Amino acid sequence: MPAARNACRATVVVAAVLLAACASKPGRDGAPARPPGELGSTPDAVPRVEPLRRGGPNKPYEVLGRRYVPMDADLPYSERGLASWYGTAFHGKSTSSGEPYDMYAMTAAHKTLPLPSYAVVRNPANGREVVVRVNDRGPFVAGRIIDLSYTAALRLGLLAGVAPVEVRRLTHDDIRAGLWRRGAPQPESVPAPEPALAAAAPDTADPLMSLVADAQARAPARDAPPRPAAPAADAAPGFWLQLGAFRQAEGAATLRRxxxxxAGDLAVAVFDDVVAYRVQVGPYGSRGEAQAAAERLRALLLIVPLVVERRP
Incomplete structure (x- = not known):
């Protein structure tokens, strides 16, 4: 986790000088001395449609000489990079959204996602996924894309330090359709760890940050994932991989192409679910088959598929 966490939040551009001072003097942060034993089964954040404010925590700002322009529209977004976490040193202090930071809640900080937002964060090393509410700005350390709350990091198995993750923002249409609920695995029971200080990571190049629209342009040539159980032109029951959701049919058609x-041998369908046009691959006979295919698609397309279940 970042020892140089933005203790003085970047809620206004004027705070950049103070942020620089904070970042230049690493503080001591870490896990609680006696974390509650049930934290490993803490449920995901429950997404709800919250209005996106233009201004306030979503205004452009500057930290350490770098300018950031937060998103202020409800757009899909996915990225891969390093995650860190923050704990006791900031527990109870104000976040960029004005809410107090709660290290026992399922929250996160991001430099440019709209505040508030909801995102699915996945640890590719162990396959664990969580849903977090993004309500803070950061981390302002090179190479890191998201700062997780202590509990979110615990759920993902990331308390040892900084590790690669995949982040996918849930759009308002995703939330209305409840796809996060149907596709997300149930929380695992994870034992509370021994108290530890968060590890620091060396500075690296800027993380790969990609929108779905340009992900395929950079995709290397790799083997395609296994073909679904049976191609379908309609919304057949089973497990599907959602690759994107769009308000306009043209956007969905472009992604499908x-x-x-x-990966021309995939059965790619576009479904009009009233609230959005959804690009999905499937169906697969089981969640396990769908998750195995999702792993291959992540490598092939550089996007993070969402496993969803369609029922009769």
């Missing part, structure tokens, strides 16, 4: 260009 890009996916077919990269």
């Amino acid at each position: 890009q996916v077919l260009d990269a």
